[in-house]
Amino acid sequence: MLKSLLNLLILSFVLAGCATPQTRMPTVSNAITAEETKKQQALVVEDYMNNYKKLQNVASRIVSAGADLCGEKVGGYYGFNFWNQDSFSPALKEAAKVRYGLDEKFKVLDVAAQSPADKANIKENDTLVSINGWLIPSGKEAEKQLNQKLAEYGNTQSAVDITVLRDGAEQKISVTPIKACDFKVYLAPDDVKNAYADGKNIVVYKGMMDFFKSDEEIALVVSHELAHNAMKHTDAKQKNATIGGVFGLLLDIAAATSGINTNGDFSRLGSGVAGNAFSVEFEQEADYVGLYFMTKAGYKIDNAAGFWRRMAVNNSQAITMKSSHPTTPERFVAIESTVKEIKNKQEKGEPLTPELKKNK
Numbered sequence: 001m002l003k004s005l006l007n008l009l010i011l012s013f014v015l016a017g018c019a020t021p022q023t024r025m026p027t028v029s030n031a032i033t034a035e036e037t038k039k040q041q042a043l044v045v046e047d048y049m050n051n052y053k054k055l056q057n058v059a060s061r062i063v064s065a066g067a068d069l070c071g072e073k074v075g076g077y078y079g080f081n082f083w084n085q086d087s088f089s090p091a092l093k094e095a096a097k098v099r100y101g102l103d104e105k106f107k108v109l110d111v112a113a114q115s116p117a118d119k120a121n122i123k124e125n126d127t128l129v130s131i132n133g134w135l136i137p138s139g140k141e142a143e144k145q146l147n148q149k150l151a152e153y154g155n156t157q158s159a160v161d162i163t164v165l166r167d168g169a170e171q172k173i174s175v176t177p178i179k180a181c182d183f184k185v186y187l188a189p190d191d192v193k194n195a196y197a198d199g200k201n202i203v204v205y206k207g208m209m210d211f212f213k214s215d216e217e218i219a220l221v222v223s224h225e226l227a228h229n230a231m232k233h234t235d236a237k238q239k240n241a242t243i244g245g246v247f248g249l250l251l252d253i254a255a256a257t258s259g260i261n262t263n264g265d266f267s268r269l270g271s272g273v274a275g276n277a278f279s280v281e282f283e284q285e286a287d288y289v290g291l292y293f294m295t296k297a298g299y300k301i302d303n304a305a306g307f308w309r310r311m312a313v314n315n316s317q318a319i320t321m322k323s324s325h326p327t328t329p330e331r332f333v334a335i336e337s338t339v340k341e342i343k344n345k346q347e348k349g350e351p352l353t354p355e356l357k358k359n360k
Contacts, residue, residue, distance in 0.1 A: 038095060042098065052109075053110045058215050058219050063226065067181055073230065076150075076180075078150065078160075079116050104138040107126065121173060131149050160174070184200070185202045187209065191206060193205070195208050199233075202229065204222065220294060224290035228282070304339065
């Protein structure tokens with residue numbers, strides 16, 4: 001207590017000696033400030049949702065058109081997403097409820113153009129009531145249960161009856177899911193220029209959305225990350241890390257038998273080195289396969305290399321330094337070569353399938 005009081009006195013003396021503003025400051029009402037806070041939170045939510053819808057519209061074309069490149073990683077695809085009041089962080093929850101009229105029930109958030117949901121006439125803001133007679137619950141586990149039901153019925157690729165509430169009246173809509181790459185695409189709210197794939201999902205940051213100048217650029221990054229998942233790069237890295245860790249463990253054991261305690265340093269080192277092995281090559285493969293995904297979705301790939309040039313301006317070390325990614329000059333040349341390869345196949349009417357390594 002005495003220490004806290006002493007600190008307060010010292011702070012008071014310090015502040016007393018500090019310079020102060022010279023002009024008379026305007027009086028700020030707490031109530032008006034609180035109202036302005038709500039307005040700005042609503043703008044944040046609205047900006048996020050506009051970017052989310054734009055991202056999903058582009059991603060829909062890519063995951064649908066590229067199903068044949070995703071191997072067994074495919075599932076039934078409807079082309080709509082849903083949300084409720086619990087889809088937002090506590091800080092933005094109230095703003096979202098007010099701006100979009102959300103409650104505990106699930107509403108259709110977005111419908112991708114030309115998707116099965118769009119063709120079946122599902123609309124934004126439709127309230128989801130039931131799926132094939134199964135009443136959609138509410139509560140903490142409701143979203144998980146709804147996703148499971150949609151996946152279960154979607155995998156059959158048979159018509160699914162979805163009952164919605166629209167303008168106060170229930171409507172039963174028949175939607176026939178199509179086969180698509182089974183990887184969810186998310187928008188992270190952080191203002192950083194980044195995107196990543198984790199083997200199951202694709203995450204694009206809002207800072208990257210602000211950086212994009214066209215749908216083609218969005219498609220380029222989504223296709224690149226989709227290629228990482230389709231080519232199972234995350235699984236490969238984990239496998240490499242495990243192998244490296246085993247070799248490192250053997251060295252730790254050998255050192256221990258000699259009376260040296262390594263504290264597991266060789267295991268960690270082996271796992272880290274092996275886990276990052278071929279990272280540059282994986283990135284190159286994602287560039288290569290990603291352009292095929294992009295082309296199959298009907299997006300132009302002519303300016304793909306130019307986008308990575310522009311990204312390099314924000315990270316000048318990427319121009320000359322090679323770590324986990326190829327240098328920008330390498331990337332540019334390789335992408336230009338891939339563009340020529342794809343255009344040549346298009347001219348000849350050949351299948352748009354990436355070339356595999358030839359066995360010797």
